[in-house]
Amino acid sequence: MPQRFGRPGLLGTIARTAVISGTATAVSNLVERRDMRRQAAAQAPQMPAAAPSAPALAGTGRVSQLTQLAGLKTQGLLAEEEFATEKARVLGS
Structure with a gap:
């Protein structure tokens, strides 16, 4: 079969369209x-630095803050680095 020159065939057009669409x-x-x-x-x-509080209250606040951070990460609103930084801040590490 001779090599074809000029415009691409149907498969070539479909492949090019798929690549452009995917990109x-x-x-x-x-x-x-x-x-x-x-x-x-x-x-x-902007969350101000939390003042130290009673251990029982701090544990409850930490759990809710970590839950909120996890929700933001799941929604794609926090990058992995941001999540790790905020988690460390909440845990006091």
Whole structure:
């Protein structure tokens, strides 16, 4: 079969379209996640350093703060490094 020159065939067009579509989707998702993180950071109130409190109250507060941090990480609003930093701060490490 002789080699074909010129415009690509149907399979070539489909493959090119799939690559372009996949790339566009990946870039769009990255931009959307970055924008969501920026909005969350702008809206999140800056938490002042917590004053030491009674151990029973501190444990309950820590659990709720860790739960909130885990929720933000699950939603993609916190990066892994941010989560680790905040977790260490909450645990007092």
